[in-house]
Amino acid sequence: MDQPISDFVLIQGVTASGKTFRPSDWAERLAGVMSEFHPASRAGGRRIGYSPWCVPTTCAGTKSVIVNHKLKHYEPMAWDFVMNFARDNDLRVLACDADGVPLNPA
Structure with a gap:
């Protein structure tokens, strides 16, 4: 998947x-x-918090994580870790918008 249909995926x-x-x-x-993975502009002096590229959320009452495709370019191994976690645990992965709303709901 070289060209994502969305900038985000929802696990x-x-x-x-x-x-x-x-x-x-x-x-x-x-x-x-x-x-630990943040855009370069956030380097140094960070407070404890989630990466803007991997954010927990709730979608239709279901715990979920929104993952930004920028993570794939910033740190491919981190992207692979997240995607492999989803695959290894047989979790649904959908293209979504920045708010976690699936583009093609299952």
């Missing part, structure tokens, strides 16, 4: 079989691991 806390992914704080944990 939903629901497996392909429709089961809720556990633990219930998985989105915050994943975003916490990715919190």
Whole structure:
């Protein structure tokens, strides 16, 4: 996927079989691991917080994470980590807008 159809993907806390992914704080944990990755303009003097490229959210009552495609260009291994996490746990991944609204809801 060289040219994304959206600048963002939404990883939903629901497996392909429709089961809720556990633990219930998985989105915050994943975003916490990715919190070190920020645009270069934020280097130095950062406060503790989530990366703008990997943000936990709730979408239609489901824990989710919004991932910006900019992460892929800034740190490809971090992008691969997030996408592999979704694949390994059989989570739904959808193109979305910046607010996490799926472009093609499942």
